[in-house]
Amino acid sequence: MIYGFEPEFVVGLFILVIGTIAAAFPRPRNYMIRLINLEIPGFGLLLIMLSYNEALALFTFGVISVLSTFIYVRVIQKREALAS
């Protein structure tokens, strides 16, 4: 599409940059917003992996990102239970 790159690669790179900035500087500065913003660069990386035809990496990364989100949510809940 642009300079001979594939559209998946260009869109994935764009999402990766936007999502990283959003995760680094979340607008209401709390961990819940940061956790949601962390999902955005994950899918950008998924698109970049797709442009290199890495099917196994795509599958593994998708599963592990969901698993890590589950662990983060458990940690947050435990922290809130400790705080209250």
Added chain:
Amino acid sequence: MDEIVMAGCIMLVLIGTFSAALGRDPFNKLISLSVMIAGIFPFIVDRGYVDVAAALALIAPLSTIFILMACQRREPS
């Protein structure tokens, strides 16, 4: 992929990304994230990875459910 379909999917992805990055309410951000994921799936199917697309379609909403669980826990306090 068809050019018009690809332009529509890229537009869906960009709208979802910007509205998820700039939104303030967690629920609005989750809905925008789902819009972005919906725009990504046609690219995966276009490459011929239908099995990966099916597995991701089953697994990706789980993270939404987990984050929603944390949002609900956060609401009363």
